[in-house]
Amino acid sequence: MLASLSCLAAAAWSGPSTAQEHEDINAANNPLTPKVTINFHDYYVPELEGLEDRYDNQFLLRGLIPHDLFGYPQLVRFTLPIATAPEFPDGYETGLGDLTLMDIFVFPGEKISFGAGPLVVLPTATDDLLGAGKWQAGAVGLAIAPQPWGLLGGLVTYQASFAGDDDREDVSLLTFQPIVNFNLSDGFYLRSSATWNFNLENDTYYIPVGLGVGKVFQVSDKVTMNAFIEPQYTVASDGIGNPEWQIFAGVNFQFALGE
Secondary structure, three states: OHHHHHHHHHHHOOOOOOHHHHHHHHHHHOOOOOOEEEEEEEEEEEEEOOEOOOOEEEEEEEEEEEEOHHHOOEEEEEEEEEEEEEOOOOOEEEEEOOEEEEEEEEEOOOOOEEEEEEEEEEOOOOOHHHOOOEEEEEEEEEEEEEEOOEEEEEEEEEEEEEEEOOOOOOOEEEEEEEEEEEEOOOOEEEEEOOOEEEEOOOOEEEEEEEOEEEEEEEOOOOEEEEEEEEEEEEEEEEOOOOEEEEEEEEEEEEEOOOO
């Protein structure tokens, strides 16, 4: 009887079958993995705080390019949004948002790795609704600690405006993204990675919490695909137009070039 119960419990728990599978899932989700990466991400916001029957959407084209300029391992990361935002009193505007560039210096460690570097935001938005209209600069910092069961980490950014349209509001934005992954079997994993936003210029904020699922596919010996979906619910908020809840989904491709 006890043996049968043990077998049932083992079958019900979906732990990683091998150490290699565990490492592959972690590498596919680690933002400090030094591989060329292309990400197609989308945030769909069906409900906005204080705006009845309006939605918002941001499709994000993201990329990561490792390099070692000046002899230091670094990761150049870019994010270019294609956004849809509500106009007033009705309608929507769709176009490019502001381009964000980061250069992250990597400090690898045995149990925990760190990254830090500058970031700049270019006012590339095709409409005032889709961007801040300001040149911005700031910094990014992150820490990642792979675990026997998955991944723990966090990413912090701060950016402030220094030039741009004088008629637009200044920018002072702090974000924090906790990263928690729990690996399952067959490439599957659970994830939570919602980004907390704090607008220090007008003292508004929103704090979402997410829980989603993803799967890592080994397309070839050089290419890994990582697909996921993560509903995120805002648990604390102050400000009109913040997401009440949103769906974060995406597909990531990592390329082991030169390996």
